[in-house]
Amino acid sequence: MSASRTSRRIFASVLAAGTLLGAAALPAAAADGHHGRAPHSDVVIGKVQYNSPGRDDRSNRSLNAEWVEVRNNGRKAVDLNGFTLTAGDGTRYRFHHLRLEGHSAVKVHSGMGRDSMHDVYQDRHNYVWDNHRDTATLRTDRGRVLDTAMWGHERQGGHRGGHPHH
Structure with a gap:
């Protein structure tokens, strides 16, 4: 595998992990906030x-x-x-x-x-x-x-x- 191909895969993995982390943090912030509804609350x-x-x-x-x-x-x-x-x-x-x-x-x-x-x-x-x-x-x-x-x-x-x- 070439170095640039490896770099692109690492970058893509880091980007995907960051997106998932950001998405996971969003509901927690909304649940602690003072505007609107917490996710999944009946x-x-x-x-x-x-x-x-x-x-x-x-x-x-x-x-x-x-x-x-x-x-x-x-x-x-x-x-x-x-x-x-x-x-x-x-x-x-x-x-x-x-x-x-x-x-x-x-x-x-x-x-x-x-x-x-x-x-x-x-x-x-x-x-x-x-x-x-x-x-x-x-x-x-x-x-x-x-x-x-x-x-x-x-x-x-x-x-x-x-x-x-x-």
């Missing part, structure tokens, strides 16, 4: 009602009209125990003893109430989600980011449900 943020309809009077009714939907798009049930839903200001809700069945959803309300399979409550006396600009981040019990939803940020399409800000 549990995601669905609709977001960040602006409670009506007056913001901090009544329990108004607080509970503010919610984030967590959806399981997979067929298998997922134990959400220890998963967290965090607002941009660091306000965090931790799921306790909730098994989310396949192809179902649960709404995480800001106010007080009785938890069920379809609705859980943060038992707060203040609004969690900013009406104008915020980010909701869903993490596993080990802290891996599964999904984020953003609204009011400078990019178009950041709105994920709810009412637009006034």
